[in-house]
Amino acid sequence: MHYWPKTLDEPEWMGVVPMPEYGNRLTVGQYQEHWLEQYESAGTTPSGGDMSGFCGSAYATWAGGRLLDHIPGCRNLGWGGYLNGHIPHEAMRYRPISGWMHPAASEAFDQIYAAAQLAGFDLRGNGYRSADDNGAATRGKSCHGVGLAIDIAVLVPGHTWSKYRTLDQAFASPEFAWLCASVERYGYVVPAYEMPEGMRCGNSIGTGIGGCVGEVCGVSEAWHIEAVGVAMTHPDFEGKVDAATRHARRKRRNPHTRGPDFVAQNAT
Ligand SMILES: [Zn+2]
Numbered sequence: 001m002h003y004w005p006k007t008l009d010e011p012e013w014m015g016v017v018p019m020p021e022y023g024n025r026l027t028v029g030q031y032q033e034h035w036l037e038q039y040e041s042a043g044t045t046p047s048g049g050d051m052s053g054f055c056g057s058a059y060a061t062w063a064g065g066r067l068l069d070h071i072p073g074c075r076n077l078g079w080g081g082y083l084n085g086h087i088p089h090e091a092m093r094y095r096p097i098s099g100w101m102h103p104a105a106s107e108a109f110d111q112i113y114a115a116a117q118l119a120g121f122d123l124r125g126n127g128y129r130s131a132d133d134n135g136a137a138t139r140g141k142s143c144h145g146v147g148l149a150i151d152i153a154v155l156v157p158g159h160t161w162s163k164y165r166t167l168d169q170a171f172a173s174p175e176f177a178w179l180c181a182s183v184e185r186y187g188y189v190v191p192a193y194e195m196p197e198g199m200r201c202g203n204s205i206g207t208g209i210g211g212c213v214g215e216v217c218g219v220s221e222a223w224h225i226e227a228v229g230v231a232m233t234h235p236d237f238e239g240k241v242d243a244a245t246r247h248a249r250r251k252r253r254n255p256h257t258r259g260p261d262f263v264a265q266n267a268t
Pocket of ligand 1: 149223
């Protein structure tokens, strides 16, 4: 197997570290060896599971060894003294491949991008959305508003339009299969409510419609992933995600408080 098709014609690339500016430290050959090890042990690794041994990003790993399956209560999250949807660009990090994001989430996405390139996929996305960018349904509630979520598209090589014309095609694609299998090692997850009903990704089973914000479904950004590892381990969020988890549990226990906003807080 070759994870960078170029190596088929030019084997000398096996000894090269591609795109070191994105944080790659392994040569193509080393990466392939590493990936095969992960692949062979993947059958025994539960989704949202053991992150020990992965060191994709300083904040990708979770000391307790488990990632939550989504970031709870993003609407109650803020960082750097700013509220959801009101984070200034100066506080974030910008990359053309991901837009503005929390710096640690952005760095972890750089690594996803580079790994995807090695696998032959060109995955790019859009991270932060301000309160003004978001529609009324998700204003101030989405994890995009804290720069911890990114919607991902796969483009036709050399062009700016999406490779997949329908959400069905997008979710049945090898790129989505790769995302499912790969993002956790960088501290990201695909939340169940961001996948079509019944769709499997690791141990998560889709409960949503995927790629849709309100009534608008974007084939151009079908997939949504969240930097759970950053939310759980970065000092900017210390104590906040725990509080949000308790808040969400309380809401679930008491159905009378589970109004439309409970659904909206999980919106893309
Ligand atoms: Zn999204």
